[in-house]
Amino acid sequence: MFDTVLIANRGEIAVRVARTCREMGIRTVAVYATPDRESAVVRQADRAVHLGPSPLKRSYLNIPAVIEAARITGAQAIHPGYGFLSEDPDFAEICAANGMTFIGPPPSVMSRLGDKALARSLMARAGLPVLPGSPEPVEHLSTAQEIAAGIGYPVIIKAVAGGGGRGMRVVRRAAEFARAYQEVRATAQAVFGDGRVYLERYLESARHVEVQVLCDRHGNAVHLGDRDCSVQRRHQKLIEEAPAPGLSESLAARMAGAAVTGALSVGYVGVGTFEFLVDGEDFYLMEVNCRIQVEHPVTEMVTGIDLVRQQLLVAAGEPLTIGQSDVVIRGAAIECRVNAEDASRGFVPAPGLLEVFEPPAGPFIRVDTHGYPGYRVPPNYDSLLAKAVVWAPDRPQAMARMVRALDEFRIAGPGVRTSIDFVRTALNDPRFRAAEHDTTLTDRILATGG
Template sequence: MFSKVLVANRGEIAVRVFRACEELGIRTVAVYSEADKHGGHVRYADEAYNIGPARAADSYLDQESILDAARKADVDAIHPGYGFLAENASFARRVEESEFVWIGPSADAMESLGEKTKARSAMQAADVPVVPGTTEPVESPAEVKEIADEYGYPVAIKAEGGGGGRGLKVVNSEDEVEEQLETAQREGEAYFDNASVYVEKYLEAPRHIEVQILADEHGNVRHLGERDCSLQRRHQKVIEEAPSPALSDELREQIGEAAKRGVDAVGYTNAGTVEFLVEDGSFYFMEVNTRIQVEHTVSEEITGVDIVKWQLRIAAGEELTFEQSDVKIEGHAIEFRINAENAANNFAPATGTLETYDPAGGIGVRIDDAVRQGDEIGGDYDSMIAKLIVAASDRDECLARSERALAEYDISGLQTIIPFHRLMLTDEAFINGEHTTKYLDEVLDKQRIADAVEQWGDGDRSEADNDDEEVTERQFTVEVNGKRFDVSLEERGAPPLPSGAGGASGRMQRPPQAKNESENTSAEYEGEGDTVTAEMQGTILSVAVAEGDEVSPGDVVCVLEAMKMENDVVTERGGTVTQVAIEEGDSVDMGDLLVVLE
């Protein structure tokens, strides 16, 4: 077994891997960007190394910086987590060719399955049903139109390296082809360093079913049952559960065996997920995620198998110690993604300080997170700050326990989607397991979401002052040659710390931070006219208007990327553009001026 492992990731997944390492007696190494100096994964690890600025391309996607940190720390192996470089075959190959062990599938398997067109071809060869579409990348609008003419609209344009809904664009008519193709290619390049896309027939109202697999280097392949990930907004999952409430026993067995057959055919090893779309009793291969999944937790809860520990053991050359017949599905589990988003505002990302952070607990409740009270939640990365996983003997008990747990979960200082989750536990379609991937975006009444946020959305309230509490110990962070160290300092008669800074003890406690008052560099406007301002912190991806343009209510003025999501910024009023205060690539804060209209 390894003696020291570096996790090339951040947040809760890094902490999840560290905990598995700790139980196996493995020392842990974190990497972090400037934005994550005080991140929970940094606080948890035995060692931590700075790898660059906040921008992911300059830190968590910087392969050389990560490998350099691994050499400095003298680790045995690298675990990629999910996202960032987790499905980057070139990085996996660089690790394989280095002195380190790659904790994941081989680079060859990632190339076969990680890029979607190759994966579709491999699955067809293994007699696994696939959605009708291309098995080669497309480059031009004409190619997309040709495929749409063959299968009919709508069609889906998908990034080859994509996942989590990113790089996926639905085309409903010929007029949309060019714009959606450009957007899918841009997202593929930005998120996965791969602008290549393919096209397939878009299923109208499917279930999203995925199968967790484990495969060792000795020819053994096992699956751990399926997960239902059908509740999604804009193709990104928000609630996942296992097993699926919608599959018959016969269909469940067919999908599980198809997943094993597909990965076995390409010599896959380590953990992975085979994703399917199910509609009208038929199932179609969608993609293979060649990594650990966000929702791996629910499979662990119903099987008792620690998937991350098995990732480590398999990478160390160990053989799976259980047969397929030993895998027993017991009970039911649901995962709720605790995202920093305002569900009433189309799930727009939210930022702020966790003035209160008091997670749920009790029997059957698991929290995977990397945050503590007093932490700043910025807009540089994904909006998920934690995961609430609830397990029980059956689905009915799991739903009831989830109601209790969500009511207990206390967060203030920024908005989260907890109110939305509480709404879903009163929703007839969700309770009956009848929802599809279209339910949230196209069926659920948005006013019900707004009402739920009004009823339960207390995320902006502030806690009472704790200024009377005497604090005698402070924690600071220093860096020496890029390596992070925590320093404790006792002060007698010291002034109190800000609220929340001393609210948690243990290895994930957050040291106080000073606010940089010069961070807001927005343009100012003192004249007359209607202004369009940023509703969130983020980066301007594109500007759609220029001075002198005439715009109508609802027109897009720019596209703002926040927490890895593209958001169209629209004007509520019509008029003439008299000032454009931003350019492509600019960083903006909430409330910053974007456009002025007269």
């Protein structure tokens, strides 16, 4: 096992990784940009290295600076968390070239699955169901229009290198297609450095369900159940729960089997997520995420398995000690994201000084956060401030516990707003409570004022 791990991330995921490392007796190195110099992970880590000023390319995406921080602190491995460098195959190769272990899948796997169009093709060949769409990136507008007409509207245009809900646009009419196509290409080039896009049929009212997989370097793979992530804003999740409610045993088993098959077909290693759209008893692959997910705590709560610990063990070359029969789903878990943003104004970021920050507590409540009284939430980065996670023997009790937990949150400060009121409204929505919701729930709530 590694003596020292550098955590190439910030916020609650950096704190989360540091905690498991500490439990395993591993020294941690935090890296930080100037606005994060007083962050929780900087306070908790054994060592901290300043990367640079706030712009991402001069700090968290500054690969030479990250590698140098690992070198001078003697880190043998780098945990990228999620976002930033977590799905960058070039970074993984640079880690290896410098004698450091990248805690994630091999660069070749990330390259193939990070290209969303190629991943779609690979998984289709492995037997996973995919929505009708373009078999490869579409480079010309006229070709894209012909494909869209053949698929039938609505269609969704997606960036090949997209992720995190960015680089996609739903088009419902042919007259809107040309402008949307050009805008998505421009956004993809600006955000991801890759302007290629592909097309898929868009399901208006599907559920977003994903399956967690865990694979080692010795050809072993298991799934750790499913999660529902249908409550979203701008294709980014707000509420997640495990197991996904309302699925038939047959559907859940078929999705889990497809995820394991897909992982083995590409030689996947580590923790990964297969994301599906569910329409009745049918399901279709959306994408594969080659990293730990924001919503991993709900899987941990219902399985009792520490996913970060498993990432570290697998990265160190250990074979899985967990077989499929060892994975038992118990009870129900729900996670609500507490973002520093104003839902009444379209979920715009609302950072500021946390004069008051009191998370909930009590039986079977977990709060993953980097917030504390006196912390100034910077405007430079993602708005995620905390994740409230609860477990209960069944879903109704989990919902009641989550409402109580949200009611206990106390967050205040100049300019600070959070998503708590909105997620509480969503939890109390009759469609959510009956597990009859889908990815349109947020828009419906906003359209009716709750």
